[in-house]
Amino acid sequence: MSLNATLTISTWAAVGATTAVTMRSITAAHLRGPAAFRSHHSIEQVTVAQAPRPPPDDGLAIGQAAITAVLFGMLAWRFGVRIELLAFSCLAALGVPLAVIDAVTMRLPRQLVHPLYPICVSPLALAAVIEDDGPRFARAAAGMFVLLVAYLVTAVLSHGGLGAGDVRAAGPIGLTLAWAGWSALLAGTLFSLVIFSAMATLAKCGVNSRLRQEWPFGPAMFGGAFLAILTR
Numbered sequence: 001m002s003l004n005a006t007l008t009i010s011t012w013a014a015v016g017a018t019t020a021v022t023m024r025s026i027t028a029a030h031l032r033g034p035a036a037f038r039s040h041h042s043i044e045q046v047t048v049a050q051a052p053r054p055p056p057d058d059g060l061a062i063g064q065a066a067i068t069a070v071l072f073g074m075l076a077w078r079f080g081v082r083i084e085l086l087a088f089s090c091l092a093a094l095g096v097p098l099a100v101i102d103a104v105t106m107r108l109p110r111q112l113v114h115p116l117y118p119i120c121v122s123p124l125a126l127a128a129v130i131e132d133d134g135p136r137f138a139r140a141a142a143g144m145f146v147l148l149v150a151y152l153v154t155a156v157l158s159h160g161g162l163g164a165g166d167v168r169a170a171g172p173i174g175l176t177l178a179w180a181g182w183s184a185l186l187a188g189t190l191f192s193l194v195i196f197s198a199m200a201t202l203a204k205c206g207v208n209s210r211l212r213q214e215w216p217f218g219p220a221m222f223g224g225a226f227l228a229i230l231t232r
Contacts (some may be wrong), residue, residue, distance in 0.1 A: 009076045012089070016072025019093045020065035027064065027097040030109055060100070068096045071226060078230050083130065084179065086123040088229060091116065091176050095222040098169070102218030108165025116172035124179055136179065143178020143185045144171045150189075166217050173225045184232040192217075192224030 071092040079085045094112055102108050128137035151170035155162035177185040200215045 005077070005080075008081060009073045012076035012085075013069045013073030016089070016092065017065045017069035019072075020068035020096065021061070023068075023093065023097050024061050024064070026112070027100055030097075030101045030112075031104055064096055064100060068092060071096070074230055083123050083127040087120045087127075087179070088176055090119040090123070091172060091222075092226065094119075095226070099219040099222050102165070102216040106216050107163065108169050108218050110165065110168060113165060113168045113172075116169070120172045120175055124175065139182070140175050140179040143182070144175035147171070147174025147177070147185065147189070162217060166221065169218065169221060173221060177225055177228060180229055180232050184228045187232060188225045188228035190224070191227045192220045195223045195227075196220035 072089055075085060075088045075092065079088065094116055098108050098112055101112075124137055124140055128134055147170045148167065151162055151167045155164070155167050173188065174185060177188040196215070196217055199220060203215060
């Protein structure tokens with residue numbers, strides 16, 4: 001790896017860490033909000049449901065910053081200094097706190113999901129214009145629509161198996177995956193299912209496995225998407 005590439009990756013990773021630090025208060029606000037008190041437990045419903053979730057501590061903030069920095073660095077390594085790097089990095093910047101919030105509260109707040117659409121679409125549209133690659137952007141837009149509809153149909157047929165936040169988040173995830181290719185879209189979807197299955201299996205082996213009835217899909221969605229983006 002050349003010196004310039006190393007500097008680019010290191011610099012962008014530092015940008016990611018800084019971004020995560022600025023997002024800390026937003027994450028904390030959603031974790032302290034009323035929705036954070038929701039519970040999906042089968043026993044001890046009253047006591048567990050009314051117990052407030054703890055706000056993010058320094059360890060959580062450091063972990064969030066570290067994950068975001070690693071993702072930014074790996075994305076810079078994967079794409080280099082290109083306009084589409086901004087779209088994937090924006091997905092990481094909001095995807096990490098969204099995964100954290102969903103893991104705690106079982107919801108993906110629309111206040112953080114909705115901005116993903118313009119901040120992911122804009123850089124990819126600009127890249128398509130500069131690189132004169134309209135078909136690629138059309139494929140990305142089609143991927144956004146396909147995954148959004150697929151998740152919506154799944155949510156309806158599963159009678160709440162997927163939440164509205166999961167459906168909304170499918171749009172920008174489908175957009176960025178399809179920009180990388182149809183194979184990336186398929187791989188990202190499959191990776192998400194595998195990660196979710198592994199998370200649910202491991203969690204059921206834990207000490208509180210009797211209490212939890214539902215598991216968040218958001219962390220698996222974003223994890224699978226980035227795994228596909230970085231490996232396709």
